[in-house]
Amino acid sequence: MSTDTPRSSRSDLIVAAAIAIISIATALLAWRASVLGSSAGEESRTGLMDAIKLQAYTSEARRLLFQEAEFAFEHAAYVAELDAMTASADAGLRAQSVTLRQYVLPQMAQLSPLTNAKYARTDGTLDYEKRLTELKAEQPQIARLQPSESFARANNLFIQQRITIWSAALLAFSLFCLAVAEITSNRRRALGVIAASIFAGVGLSIALLASLIARVIGGGL
Amino acid sequence: MSERPVPGERSKHAATFLALATAVVIACVAALQNGANVTAGEASRDLQLLTMQLADDFERLGLQANFEMGVIGQSFKDVQEAQVLRLSALDLEARGSTADAAATRARADVMLARAQREKQFSSLFRDAQYAPNAADKLPEIRKYVNDLQVQRTRLVGRITAVNQRYISASRVADTYTMYVTILAIALFLFGLAQALEWRARLVFIAFGVMALAAGTGGALILFLRWA
Numbered sequence: 001m002s003t004d005t006p007r008s009s010r011s012d013l014i015v016a017a018a019i020a021i022i023s024i025a026t027a028l029l030a031w032r033a034s035v036l037g038s039s040a041g042e043e044s045r046t047g048l049m050d051a052i053k054l055q056a057y058t059s060e061a062r063r064l065l066f067q068e069a070e071f072a073f074e075h076a077a078y079v080a081e082l083d084a085m086t087a088s089a090d091a092g093l094r095a096q097s098v099t100l101r102q103y104v105l106p107q108m109a110q111l112s113p114l115t116n117a118k119y120a121r122t123d124g125t126l127d128y129e130k131r132l133t134e135l136k137a138e139q140p141q142i143a144r145l146q147p148s149e150s151f152a153r154a155n156n157l158f159i160q161q162r163i164t165i166w167s168a169a170l171l172a173f174s175l176f177c178l179a180v181a182e183i184t185s186n187r188r189r190a191l192g193v194i195a196a197s198i199f200a201g202v203g204l205s206i207a208l209l210a211s212l213i214a215r216v217i218g219g220g221l
Numbered sequence: 222m223s224e225r226p227v228p229g230e231r232s233k234h235a236a237t238f239l240a241l242a243t244a245v246v247i248a249c250v251a252a253l254q255n256g257a258n259v260t261a262g263e264a265s266r267d268l269q270l271l272t273m274q275l276a277d278d279f280e281r282l283g284l285q286a287n288f289e290m291g292v293i294g295q296s297f298k299d300v301q302e303a304q305v306l307r308l309s310a311l312d313l314e315a316r317g318s319t320a321d322a323a324a325t326r327a328r329a330d331v332m333l334a335r336a337q338r339e340k341q342f343s344s345l346f347r348d349a350q351y352a353p354n355a356a357d358k359l360p361e362i363r364k365y366v367n368d369l370q371v372q373r374t375r376l377v378g379r380i381t382a383v384n385q386r387y388i389s390a391s392r393v394a395d396t397y398t399m400y401v402t403i404l405a406i407a408l409f410l411f412g413l414a415q416a417l418e419w420r421a422r423l424v425f426i427a428f429g430v431m432a433l434a435a436g437t438g439g440a441l442i443l444f445l446r447w448a
Contacts, residue, residue: 037259044266051270055277066284073292073342077299080338081331090327124341147270154266158259165252172248179241183234 011189012182018193019178022171022200029168029207033161040157047150054145061135065128071112072119072126078108156214163210170203229419236426240411243433247404250440254397257390257447264387271383275376282369292343293360299336303329393447400440407432 082105085097109115119127136142174196181192306329313322340346345360346353353360410429414422 033255037255040259041262044262048266048269048273051273055273059277059280062281062284066288069288070291073288073295073339076342077295077335077339081335084331084334088327088330090324092324093327093331123347124338125347126342151266151270155263158263162256162259165255169245169248169252172245176241176245180238183237 015178015182015189015193018196019175019182022174022178022196025200025204026168026171026175029164029171029203032207033164033168036157036161036164040154040161043150043154043157047147047154050145050150051147054142054147057139057142057145058136061132061139064135065132068112068114068131069126069128071108072114075105075108075112075115078105156217160210160214164207167203167207167210170199170206174199174203229422232419232422232426233415236411236414236422236429239426239429239433240408240415243404243408243411243429246433246437246440247401247408250397250401250404250436253440253444254394254401257394257397261387261390261394264383264390268380268383268387271376271380275373275380278376279373282372286366286369289343289345289365292339293345293362296336296339296343296346299332299339303332303336306332389447393443396443397440400436400443403432403439404436407436 082097082101085093085100088094088097113119114126114128114131119131121127177192177196177199181189181196184192306325310322310325310329313319313325343360345351345362345365351361351365407429410425410432414425414429417425
């Protein structure tokens with residue numbers, strides 16, 4: 001009887017200390033899950049902002065391309081017209097074509113870079129993709145905007161958040177076992193402590209592993 | 222010799238045990254609620270992104286269609302002008318103005334050459350699925366417009382699917398919140414039961430168990446249905 005009391009109070013103390021430690025760990029995991037959620041939200045917002053900017057720059061480049069394409073179309077039609085006039089049996093048209101080719105055509109060509117021979121294709125069409133690539137390259141901001149990378153980081157953080165929350169739930173199981181151990185004694189208490197240790201060990205390991213993996217593959221906190 | 226148990230001590234232990242179990246269930250349902258919230262957040266973001274892409278595609282398809290229609294319109298105008306000039310040339314020839322007729326015919330040839338070059342710019346003439354199969358036929362403009370509509374409908378379909386995912390995840394998250402609230406009530410009842418005399422404690426435990434069963438069962442059914 002005299003030896004039972006100190007042993008019992010010692011195990012009470014150990015279980016109480018374990019409850020305190022696991023409670024703090026649970027709170028820390030909950031805090032970390034919240035931080036991960038906030039960071040994921042920030043990455044998502046950054047991605048959306050980048051996507052909006054990218055779309056604005058791309059849209060402007062495309063608008064310019066179609067504007068240039070219309071001028072190039074006018075120019076090409078005019079060249080065909082002048083070629084036909086030059087080849088015509090009508091002397092008046094031939095004479096007109098020389099003057100028009102000399103004065104009007106160069107000015108029309110200036111309206112669109114697509115009139116440059118480097119964009120001409122063998123089938124008579126123009127290489128719009130090449131010009132669009134050049135127009136995009138003229139805006140250096142486009143290269144810096146990588147919304148998909150931000151979204152990938154956000155998804156990674158969301159996964160980490162989910163894992164961390166479930167790790168905290170495992171710690172809650174651990175707390176349950178410790179509380180049962182606290183209100184019972186002997187064998188039940190020992191079982192409670194063992195189960196609590198397993199739950200806490202698994203929960204903390206998962207949270208730690210998820211964090212390490214995220215750091216290795218990038219995008220983790 | 223073992224001590225005589227205090228009356229109601231077992232029910233007190235039961236209330237404590239149930240309170241602890243409820244706390245664990247709350248933690249699990251909160252984790253599920255968080256998961257549903259994250260899914261809803263991701264869907265909301267995807268929805269915004271797809272809407273932006275849709276607006277971008279609308280603009281691109283609009284510019285493309287405008288260009289195509291402008292090109293084909295100009296080409297038709299030049300072809301018609303060439304035909305009218307040819308008819309005028311025939312008329313002039315019939316009236317004996319041979320020189321004017323030749324000049325008008327030359328002008329018609331010029332317009333026709335222009336129209337031919339213009340056609341090369343239009344996918345309605347280049348693309349086999351829209352191009353006319355005879356010189357006197359028109360391209361398949363209706364098919365071209367319908368194909369543009371199909372692209373837009375496909376994008377709208379994707380947006381609708383993501384929107385459905387967002388609505389579903391949001392509702393599930395809200396329902397989990399309701400179950401967490403019910404479980405919190407159970408926790409409150411079990412906590413209060415420990416401070417009361419044993420008859421009242423049993424009543425609180427009974428109501429607490431009902432709340433715990435409703436919260437746990439509901440959350441479990443929702444998880445199985447949604448997962």
